[in-house]
Amino acid sequence: MADIVLVKPSVGWYDTIKSHLDVPLGILGAATLVNQEYEVKIIDQQLDQEWKKHIRQELNQNPLLVGMGAMTGEQLRHAIEIAEFVRQEEKKMPIVWGGIHPTLMPEQTIKDARVDYVVKGEGEVTIKELAKSLEKGKSIDTVQGIYYKDNGFIKSTPQRPYADMNELPIMPFELLDMEKYLPKNFGMKSIILESSRGCPFRCTFCRNTTSYFRRWGALRPEKVIELMQHVKEKYGVKAVHFQDENFFTDINRAKETVGLIKTELPDMQWLVNSLRIDTLDRMDRDFLRLIDDSNCIQLKIGVESGSPRILKMIKKDITVEQVIRVNRKLADFKTSPLYNFMCAFPHETVEDIRKTVNLIFKLYHDNKKAKSSAINIYTPYPGTELYDETIKMGFKEPETLDEWSQYSFEKTEPVWLPKEQQRLVKSLFFSSLFMTGYDEEFINSPFIKLGIKLYQPIAKFRTKNMFFKGMIEPKIKEMVVRNYE
Numbered sequence: 359m360a361d362i363v364l365v366k367p368s369v370g371w372y373d374t375i376k377s378h379l380d381v382p383l384g385i386l387g388a389a390t391l392v393n394q395e396y397e398v399k400i401i402d403q404q405l406d407q408e409w410k411k412h413i414r415q416e417l418n419q420n421p422l423l424v425g426m427g428a429m430t431g432e433q434l435r436h437a438i439e440i441a442e443f444v445r446q447e448e449k450k451m452p453i454v455w456g457g458i459h460p461t462l463m464p465e466q467t468i469k470d471a472r473v474d475y476v477v478k479g480e481g482e483v484t485i486k487e488l489a490k491s492l493e494k495g496k497s498i499d500t501v502q503g504i505y506y507k508d509n510g511f512i513k514s515t516p517q518r519p520y521a522d523m524n525e526l527p528i529m530p531f532e533l534l535d536m537e538k539y540l541p542k543n544f545g546m547k548s549i550i551l552e553s554s555r556g557c558p559f560r561c562t563f564c565r566n567t568t569s570y571f572r573r574w575g576a577l578r579p580e581k582v583i584e585l586m587q588h589v590k591e592k593y594g595v596k597a598v599h600f601q602d603e604n605f606f607t608d609i610n611r612a613k614e615t616v617g618l619i620k621t622e623l624p625d626m627q628w629l630v631n632s633l634r635i636d637t638l639d640r641m642d643r644d645f646l647r648l649i650d651d652s653n654c655i656q657l658k659i660g661v662e663s664g665s666p667r668i669l670k671m672i673k674k675d676i677t678v679e680q681v682i683r684v685n686r687k688l689a690d691f692k693t694s695p696l697y698n699f700m701c702a703f704p705h706e707t708v709e710d711i712r713k714t715v716n717l718i719f720k721l722y723h724d725n726k727k728a729k730s731s732a733i734n735i736y737t738p739y740p741g742t743e744l745y746d747e748t749i750k751m752g753f754k755e756p757e758t759l760d761e762w763s764q765y766s767f768e769k770t771e772p773v774w775l776p777k778e779q780q781r782l783v784k785s786l787f788f789s790s791l792f793m794t795g796y797d798e799e800f801i802n803s804p805f806i807k808l809g810i811k812l813y814q815p816i817a818k819f820r821t822k823n824m825f826f827k828g829m830i831e832p833k834i835k836e837m838v839v840r841n842y843e
């Protein structure tokens with residue numbers, strides 16, 4: 359039985375319709391060092407129908423703490439459900455929260471009665487030190503990076519310096535039943551991994567400006583290869599999907615890493631989550647050829663908007679001309695680009711949105727391999743520059759953990775936009791999501807798969823023409839999704 363119990367809250371419908379879940383890197387990250395000194399048990403709420411029974415069993419052995427991490431929104435709702443259960447079963451059990459939401463809102467999170475400690479930022483060292491202090495009954499004010507309560511007062515310790523990823527051991531994947539976490543991405547057994555953390559750019563909607571303070575840290579090329587080799591040998595992984603927010607920040611490191619993937623892992627496919635247009639614009643054809651030759655399947659690229667005015671406002675520091683140029687350049691290579699877009703920014707007009715839609719179809723036209731994400735609805739996250747702007751424009755800031763758990767781009771109205779435009783962006787998100795169908799291969803049910811296939815041409819027509827009359831499809835989706843919750 360375990361000393362440390364870590365629970366991964368369900369992400370909600372987003373994950374329940376998928377055939378396989380992604381490895382919970384946040385929880386595994388938190389387990390990395392503490393696992394060397396203590397017995398750690400991970401419970402995945404989404405996979406384990408009997409999570410309550412299993413948490414109860416662990417509580418019987420009196421662990422040092424129960425920990426969980428959450429993103430803002432639906433996952434937070436599930437984290438609250440878990441914390442409430444633990445509190446109700448064992449009043450005195452220390453409940454530790456980490457992950458992105460508590461990091462962005464540590465003071466508000468610690469105020470909640472179902473939270474005893476908040477770990478702000480990276481969790482590896484902090485949770486280990488916290489566990490030690492709790493075990494030895496020592497004062498915790500020497501543990502950096504935490505918020506806690508002391509006789510009703512909220513206290514915090516200084517920010518912990520960022521870890522050097524190269525000094526951390528490989529995450530303890532062995533704590534999980536890995537077969538349940540290796541989705542068939544592009545038809546191959548795949549895994550999500552991280553090779554760097556943070557991003558030095560300044561986009562006004564992005565949490566990196568506040569949770570990593572525009573810092574970027576990365577594994578050295580040989581360490582990336584070691585990690586890829588580890589998952590290949592131990593779990594038979596054939597494709598690695600890097601979740602980094604900016605894999606190519608250091609071009610020399612990236613070049614060396616890609617070169618090593620080509621020579622050391624010639625059978626491994628790989629893809630990256632996030633890459634900038636201006637970086638690609640600077641890359642010469644030799645580097646792009648190397649990326650192609652190293653079996654990179656896809657590059658996910660943040661474009662966000664087709665409107666120069668909006669790109670300037672969000673400080674994306676790229677131009678529409680660059681996007682078009684890069685897309686044409688990439689047409690000569692096997693690796694396919696997937697462009698990410700958003701809408702519903704404060705001050706955005708219908709004309710700006712039309713420019714985004716037009717750009718998407720131009721990218722498809724110029725490069726047959728080009729794909730795009732749904733046109734996601736901008737969601738204001740605390741601490742970012744645009745967040746303050748939405749508040750000025752009428753957005754009511756959630757004041758408690760419970761209120762934040764109800765917060766999502768799907769449920770929360772973009773009240774900073776005129777009423778008519780609020781409806782438009784929701785319809786556009788919906789049609790563009792199904793137009794792309796790019797997540798289709800993760801979906802379990804053949805019934806849902808077929809539904810998406812049949813709906814795709816209609817979704818494309820609606821998106822291209824921004825025509826949303828008589829749109830009953832979101833209601834149908836709601837009915838289908840309810841069956842999976």
Ligand code: B12
Pocket residue numbers: 364369370371372373380382383384385387388425426427428429430431432433454455456457458459461462477479480481482485550552564565566601602603631734739767
């Ligand atoms: C994988 C991923 C997902 C996965 C699931 C992740 C999960 N939590 O289970 C999926 C694909 C489902 C997903 C969905 C979404 N995601 Co997402 N996702 C990511 C991504 C790419 C990687 C996360 C990760 O694993 N990082 C690596 C680990 C090691 O880092 P970490 O999670 O921060 O964990 C460290 C610390 O936070 C801490 N920690 C974490 N957990 C715990 C627990 C304890 C007890 C302790 C002590 C410490 C601790 O220690 C860890 C090691 O240092 C991040 C971007 C990124 N690169 O971080 C976005 C990100 C987390 N996602 C984001 C968003 C916006 C979304 C969506 C809303 C997107 C959308 N439009 O649909 C949805 C939300 C769906 C929902 N219902 O909630 C935002 C979060 C914003 C926010 N305020 O929550 C991020 C930051 C991207 C961004 N830059 O905007 N996402």
Ligand code: SF4
Pocket residue numbers: 556557558559560561564565566567603604632634660
């Ligand atoms: S480039 Fe991407 S990760 Fe970096 S600040 Fe902008 S949106 Fe965030």
